[in-house]
Amino acid sequence: MKGKAGLKLALTAIPLGVVVAFAGIGLLKLIHLITQLAFHGRFSFHESDPDFATLGWLAIFVPALGGLAIGLIARFGSPAIRGHGIPEAMQGVMTGGSRIPLKVAILKPLSTALSIGTGGPFGAEGPIIATGGAIGSLAGQWLPHSAAERKILLSAGAAAGMTAVFGTPLAGVLLAIELLLFEFRGRSLLPVAMAAGAAMAVRGVVGEPFPMLPLPAPDAPGPMLAVGSVVIGAVCGLAAVILTHTLHAIEHAFEKLPFHWMWWPAIGGLVVGLIGWVDPRTMGPGYGNLRTLLDGGMLLPALAALLVLKFLSWSICLGSGTAGGTLAPVMTIGGAVGALTAHALAGLPGFEGFPLGIAALIGMAAIFAGASRAFLTSVAFAFEATHSTATFGPLLLGCAFAILVSKWLMKESIMTEKLARSGVRVPEDYEPDPLHGGTVADLMIRDPLVVGRNTTVRELGDLISTSSTRWSRARLFPIIGDDRELLGVVSRADIFAAVQENPEPPVLEVAITHPITIHPDDSLAEAADRMILHEIGRLPVVDRSAPPQLCGIISRREILEARRKRLEDEKVRG
The missing domain is CATH 1.10.3080.10 (Clc chloride channel)
Structure with a gap:
């Protein structure tokens, strides 16, 4: 989590946790109200169980009426309200860019309250988790956030929702990690923790029981x-x-x-x-x-x-x-x-x-x-x-x-x-990315083929066409000056195109003089990210001096070598 982005997420996560906590506790109170009205004919927000004391055998039809209402809401409102909450939140993360519509955020808790309040054999935690996730997603849509940040806010809302119901902030954070985030990084963990902590504070203010399910301490386990x-x-x-x-x-x-x-x-x-x-x-x-x-x-x-x-x-x-x-x-x-x-x-x-x-x-x-x-x-x-x-x-x-x-x-x-x-693969495990654990210096080519500033297009073309296999296979050539100062890079394709038009100028005239570079102490993940963002397959590696000096070159092949090493480590040796 870096700088302003991390601060923005933190400042969003804390009020998000407060809002979700009040929404979750409010949903519990709404369930109590519907239960009281449906089974006892009382307008009351006190917790009560569905039973047959007031309506007798007619209460058999109360859950059916609740189900009919939910079917109508799903048909004419949104089919997304169906289900038990957490898979729907997962689907929003995996396929929806962490975008959950406002209509779903409103109708999901309403339909849940109707379902449970009319006797449905469900807990409120799944739909409250989904509702919290929807509120987090909406916050990520209304405020300027990236898709990755929306996922974090959705997960933070889900963790706050679980905390609001059960008073279990650590479990809420872990649920977000295991079922929504599929990562364990500071940029996501801290906002989720802040939201869950804020929700726990609200739960204490409104006097919800803590712990929810107290268990007398048993003897030491044997x-x-x-x-x-x-x-x-x-x-x-x-x-x-x-x-x-x-x-x-x-x-x-x-x-x-x-x-x-x-x-x-x-x-x-x-x-x-x-x-x-x-x-x-x-x-x-x-x-x-x-x-x-x-x-x-x-x-x-x-x-x-x-x-x-x-x-x-x-x-x-x-x-x-x-x-x-x-x-x-x-x-x-x-x-x-x-x-x-x-x-x-x-x-x-x-x-x-x-x-x-x-x-x-x-x-x-x-x-x-x-x-x-x-x-x-x-x-x-x-x-x-x-x-x-x-x-x-x-x-x-x-x-x-x-x-x-x-x-x-x-x-x-x-x-x-x-x-x-539906064809969506959900990761079950998360593991350290080998690209984060290695540096460019570990796998870069330290003695790449280089050309001088005065080498002509014709001379380099001849080297590629008639020289050793190494020259013929190379795809990118750094151009260096005194003390290996990097002046630019030229590709094999650019050289062949220039040879057809005018082979006499020095290669520096057809080169990229401000290439995308990487440093030896940068991670392999950063190198891969730069290749993807700039749609290139090779990066010159330079030191941090001014002007920068060439240290080597790294390509996609070297980055994939890190993954090959991980596969080798998994093999059982005889």
Whole structure:
């Protein structure tokens, strides 16, 4: 992050974090209001759960009405409101130049509030992340920013949105890195961190709970907890694969229906209502379910019912193309899987009294890691949301094994499947660019072929045509004066063109006398950037003296050598 550009991003990111935090908290309050109105007939912004106490069995149709409203908004407003938020933000980064339209920024939170407020089994975090990203994108469009800076602001808004919901600023920053930025550089990391920090400050001012999901500190982790974490992680990795494939199968099933997709969310909503009539815990965000799972007091039949019914309700409703989030429902499913796995382990020697709350927490983080492949985000979220430092080791093991199983059984994640199907490749890993780690001096040609200032066009043409292979293969010739002072450069093509017209002048008359150059201590990345920007394939390397003296020459071939060396380093030697 350099100079004025870095300062501009920083000055934009802090107020952006404040705005997104208020927008996110406002969206939560709007969800509470719609829930109160839809299920209880009260005008109130206090949090409440969808239930059947006021309307009785008629409440079955409330989610269907919400789905119908979302279908109408998507049909006549913008289809971009459909989905669970984070993949849509990723698509904006990958294919849309980080531009998200104002209409989507307004309709997405509105449709989400309708979906969740009328009983949809979703969390608000995904759509709030998408809304924060949209606000950041709009800031990058309204103010003069480059496409790269818009991506940073979009990511900063997304991180602020996650922080506003859960009070997890580090997880918000890591989510932006792993799912949106795909880089770890100061120019992007610092503005994202500033936005998340500002959002956290706003969250504290408005009195949101902190930590959101407190977990009593367990005993120091031991070998059995470590082994159990590996088992829970592997089981949750398998569950993530099943969950992802089932969701996409349901989406394909809806696509085969013989009527317009506008009606699909209403069908999904009706399924939510029917399942909710059987078990009301499956309706709404279900943050209370997460707290109950962490308390470890849920009985085995209740765990099994929550797992199966929440999974069916969430996957069918989201597969219908409505608006909603994945994080809270997926973590509810993962928490139930973790607790059930702990019950199974408790029957083995040495696993008696396995802590159900810790097992649920590992399951929550591991299933999200397996489904999203966001390893650092999953671990950081589980810690920040609970403040349970003793769970760090088990969380690392559980999330790592979940991702191992997920990658073994599934090529794409729940976040990237749709993008992959549309031909968009999303990077899963980020690694140091070898071009940033090497300097021009490492790979430049130190003894290039040079010509003097008095050499004529004819003489150089004859050298190229009749001399050694090295002269015939060279494409660029530096022209030097006394003490190797660089006077200019001439290309092979320019010499052949000049020979046809007038071969007698010195080469300096047909040369480029102010060529694009590079210094020995510049990075290979800078050399590659200059070649791309100026559409040239070779650069004279000069020192920093005045006048500059020629040190060598570097071409695309030498730059590619850096990548070849990295490939060589990856080979297994016998």
